[in-house]
Amino acid sequence: MDPPGLRIGPLIPEQDYERLEDCDPEGSQDSPLHGEEQQPLLHVPEGLRGSWHHIQNLDSFFTKIYSYHQRSGFTCILLEDVFQLGQFIFIVTFTTFLLRCVDYNVLFANQPNNRTRPGLLHNKVTLSDAILPSSQCAQRIHSSSLMVFLLILATAFWLFQLLRSVCNLFSYWDIQVFYREALHIPLGELGSVSWAEVQSRLLALQRSGGLCVQPRPLTELDVHHRILRYTNYQVALANKGLLPTRCALPWGGSVAFLSRGLALNVDLLLFRGPFSLFRGGWELPDAYKRSDQRAALAARWRRSVLLLAAVNLALSPLVLAWQVLHAFYSHAELLRREPGALGTRRWSRLARLQLRHFNELPHELRARLARAYRPAAAFLRAAAPPAPLLALLARQLVFFAGALFAALLVLTVYDEDVLAVEHVLTAMTALGILATVARSFIPDEQAQSRSPQLLLQAALAHMHYLPEETGPAGKASAYRQMARLLQYRAVSLTEELLSPLLTPLFLLFWFRPRALEIIDFFHHFTVDVAGVGDICSFALMDVKRHGHPQWLSEGQTEASLSQRAEDGKTELSLMRFSLVHPQWRPPGHSSKFLGHLRGRVQQDAATWGANSVRSPPTPGVLSNSSSPLPETFLANLLVQPLLPPQDLSPTAPCPAAATASLLASISRIAQDSSCVSPGGTGGQKLAQLPELASAEMSLHAIYLYQLHQQQQQQELWGEASASSLSRPWSSPPQTLSPDEEKPSWSSDGSSPASSPRQQWRTQRAQNLFPGGFQEPTDTQKEPSQAPSID
Numbered sequence: 001m002d003p004p005g006l007r008i009g010p011l012i013p014e015q016d017y018e019r020l021e022d023c024d025p026e027g028s029q030d031s032p033l034h035g036e037e038q039q040p041l042l043h044v045p046e047g048l049r050g051s052w053h054h055i056q057n058l059d060s061f062f063t064k065i066y067s068y069h070q071r072s073g074f075t076c077i078l079l080e081d082v083f084q085l086g087q088f089i090f091i092v093t094f095t096t097f098l099l100r101c102v103d104y105n106v107l108f109a110n111q112p113n114n115r116t117r118p119g120l121l122h123n124k125v126t127l128s129d130a131i132l133p134s135s136q137c138a139q140r141i142h143s144s145s146l147m148v149f150l151l152i153l154a155t156a157f158w159l160f161q162l163l164r165s166v167c168n169l170f171s172y173w174d175i176q177v178f179y180r181e182a183l184h185i186p187l188g189e190l191g192s193v194s195w196a197e198v199q200s201r202l203l204a205l206q207r208s209g210g211l212c213v214q215p216r217p218l219t220e221l222d223v224h225h226r227i228l229r230y231t232n233y234q235v236a237l238a239n240k241g242l243l244p245t246r247c248a249l250p251w252g253g254s255v256a257f258l259s260r261g262l263a264l265n266v267d268l269l270l271f272r273g274p275f276s277l278f279r280g281g282w283e284l285p286d287a288y289k290r291s292d293q294r295a296a297l298a299a300r301w302r303r304s305v306l307l308l309a310a311v312n313l314a315l316s317p318l319v320l321a322w323q324v325l326h327a328f329y330s331h332a333e334l335l336r337r338e339p340g341a342l343g344t345r346r347w348s349r350l351a352r353l354q355l356r357h358f359n360e361l362p363h364e365l366r367a368r369l370a371r372a373y374r375p376a377a378a379f380l381r382a383a384a385p386p387a388p389l390l391a392l393l394a395r396q397l398v399f400f401a402g403a404l405f406a407a408l409l410v411l412t413v414y415d416e417d418v419l420a421v422e423h424v425l426t427a428m429t430a431l432g433i434l435a436t437v438a439r440s441f442i443p444d445e446q447a448q449s450r451s452p453q454l455l456l457q458a459a460l461a462h463m464h465y466l467p468e469e470t471g472p473a474g475k476a477s478a479y480r481q482m483a484r485l486l487q488y489r490a491v492s493l494t495e496e497l498l499s500p501l502l503t504p505l506f507l508l509f510w511f512r513p514r515a516l517e518i519i520d521f522f523h524h525f526t527v528d529v530a531g532v533g534d535i536c537s538f539a540l541m542d543v544k545r546h547g548h549p550q551w552l553s554e555g556q557t558e559a560s561l562s563q564r565a566e567d568g569k570t571e572l573s574l575m576r577f578s579l580v581h582p583q584w585r586p587p588g589h590s591s592k593f594l595g596h597l598r599g600r601v602q603q604d605a606a607t608w609g610a611n612s613v614r615s616p617p618t619p620g621v622l623s624n625s626s627s628p629l630p631e632t633f634l635a636n637l638l639v640q641p642l643l644p645p646q647d648l649s650p651t652a653p654c655p656a657a658a659t660a661s662l663l664a665s666i667s668r669i670a671q672d673s674s675c676v677s678p679g680g681t682g683g684q685k686l687a688q689l690p691e692l693a694s695a696e697m698s699l700h701a702i703y704l705y706q707l708h709q710q711q712q713q714q715e716l717w718g719e720a721s722a723s724s725l726s727r728p729w730s731s732p733p734q735t736l737s738p739d740e741e742k743p744s745w746s747s748d749g750s751s752p753a754s755s756p757r758q759q760w761r762t763q764r765a766q767n768l769f770p771g772g773f774q775e776p777t778d779t780q781k782e783p784s785q786a787p788s789i790d
Contacts, residue, residue, distance in 0.1 A: 059226045068175045070363055073187045078169060081169065085161060091322075096141065102132065107129075153318070199220060203218055220577075221359065222529075224577075231356075235569075236358075236539075237521065239354075239565055244262075245506040245511075258348075260349065261500060262499060262502075262503045263349065265503055275304040283533050283534050288526070291523065301519060308507060309508050312507065316500040323496060339436040340437075340440065345377055348487045358541055358570075359541070359573065375461075378455045380479065380482055382450045383478065383482075391442055394438040397435070398439050398442070401435040401438065456482075464572050525537045541586075543592075545563060546564060546570045547559055551707075552571060553593065568705075571593070572700075572704065574593065574594070580693055600660075605663065659699060
């Protein structure tokens with residue numbers, strides 16, 4: 001019996017990636033004809049038939065099944081849509097009321113007389129005095145043609161949102177029936193059922209004949225491919241350097257930009273828009289799969305970008321006004337309650353794209369980044385570049401602002417009429433905010449005493465990404481890279497506010513010149529999977545096609561420089577998916593890679609056990625722990641440095657072997673059911689299995705990064721060939737240096753030619769893929785399929 005962990009299963013022959021021509025195994029006459037652009041239908045037995053017995057769009061069906069679970073059922077979805085529509089009405093009506101129905105001269109006591117109470121001219125002004133009568137308010141609204149136009153536009157948009165919400169609610173009602181009748185999950189039990197259980201029941205229903213989606217059995221990967229069809233493309237675009245957009249700074253370097261508005265425009269241009277590549281469907285048109293039309297397609301896509309940029313530019317004043325109003329109503333109370341809220345950090349949209357694995361669902365990404373937040377934020381505090389002058393000025397500013405605030409506070413306590421003095425309350429608020437902002441520039445002595453290396457290691461365990469620390473300024477470089485991922489809330493809010501103005505510029509000057517690159521990307525990195533349709537080839541997590549030699553894929557990958565996934569994305573995604581879905585059996589080369597990785601772990605663990613005096617943790621070590629085992633186990637592991645130091649010599653012991661021994665230990669813990677919450681119930685033990693897989697994935701991420709760094713260091717010493725004879729963990733020769741692996745952006749926003757991303761672009765800029773990608777000789781392509789990665 002295989003130990004828990006990486007399930008490799010039997011070696012399955014490579015799949016033939018082709019479109020599904022008939023979803024009926026017995027070939028009924030209702031099946032789609034060859035060549036028709038139809039999606040396989042979803043057939044349900046007679047006992048389960050409802051309004052959803054024929055599903056034309058399986059992507060939407062599976063996505064709604066997932067969304068229904070994550071949004072906690074039909075009632076919560078209904079209330080959420082109602083509240084969103086009501087929030088829009090409130091913002092529009094309240095803003096109109098403030099602009100046209102309030103007499104600010106009376107409110108600010110600038111008017112010499114009070115119209116509502118003429119005999120009491122010097123009484124305190126009330127709100128009723130400042131509010132205009134309804135007839136006068138309506139007259140002022142009708143007198144402004146711009147206001148009337150904006151209200152008509154807002155009404156049309158609200159009606160469109162209402163219609164879309166009603167259509168979605170009908171669909172979710174059918175999904176609720178499907179949950180209750182087909183999956184046997186009533187609404188009352190939905191909160192206690194995990195998505196893994198929902199997916200397991202969906203697959204069991206298909207295996208029992210309840211669903212006929214495709215002739216071969218439905219797998220976990222098929223479900224993820226349908227839900228994340230477009231998301232996997234976006235992750236691959238980010239991995240290849242086409243996302244996010246970048247802008248060169250006048251003083252050198254560049255800054256990445258990916259706001260919500262820009263992401264929406266990218267989605268319209270590539271996937272769901274009327275002129276997009278996919279047009280909201282499951283199939284990429286055949287024209288994009290032929291290389292002879294790439295120039296014409298690129299020219300047409302440039303026109304689409306130009307048109308969309310013009311629309312964004314025309315609507316930018318309205319969108320900017322809406323962004324300002326929404327930000328004001330959303331953050332005003334937060335800033336009053338917590339003035340330092342804008343100084344807190346949160347994961348940026350760039351982080352959610354760059355750190356995301358292929359086939360990783362949103363709730364899995366949120367959970368992983370939530371675990372990585374505390375060590376990543378602590379690393380930024382500990383590794384912040386010293387700024388003694390700025391800290392000195394901040395301390396003085398805090399002192400003076402605090403002294404003035406204290407004096408005004410004492411006066412208001414003594415006599416509340418002080419608050420009636422003009423601008424006293426405004427001054428107190430400004431002084432409080434100023435002191436809070438200045439305090440954020442004072443370094444935390446307790447945070448600076450912690451080791452940045454240990455904090456970065458703890459963040460890596462959950463981020464599965466490590467900023468490169470090359471050169472003498474490695475620490476500062478790692479800090480800058482991490483700060484881009486975990487940015488201040490104020491920076492994120494500023495980006496969103498500036499998005500209506502910057503989005504048209506990035507569409508014109510970033511995406512439009514790269515039209516040919518984007519067309520070639522979809523041409524070469526799209527593969528056809530039977531029963532699923534066109535997906536991103538990186539989403540297959542095929543080490544042979546997209547593996548990287550520096551990430552334990554040496555000898556197993558045939559990927560050229562342009563085909564490799566950067567940062568070990570293919571290998572890490574494959575490991576994560578295999579650990580989270582232990583029943584999934586990866587095909588062919590992916591299964592070989594997992595077997596090779598497991599063998600490497602066992603080899604290094606044996607080496608560590610033979611050479612080290614310290615024995616690795618055993619299941620009995622944590623048997624008396626009162627905390628959940630995976631969290632306690634991982635916390636105990638990360639208190640010691642596991643990453644190789646920067647000055648590791650060729651004769652030093654291999655840190656990867658220590659991590660391998662820990663991996664072997666956690667596998668033994670997973671085998672021993674008594675170690676998972678000793679004394680706990682079966683339900684508690686089952687609930688901890690995802691956390692156990694998360695802890696195991698964290699150690700695998702650290703282990704792979706150790707091997708990756710050691711290979712880079714061995715290459716720098718030039719002793720890889722000699723040391724490989726005596727050290728089982730040594731790296732093969734002819735690997736890339738850190739500078740080649742991780743590009744640094746030049747002043748014009750492009751990466752140097754030494755990086756894989758830039759070599760990939762330069763190759764296509766001259767003659768983009770004149771002969772196609774290097775293709776394996778042992779695979780066959782369909783006659784109807786254009787040159788692809790297979």
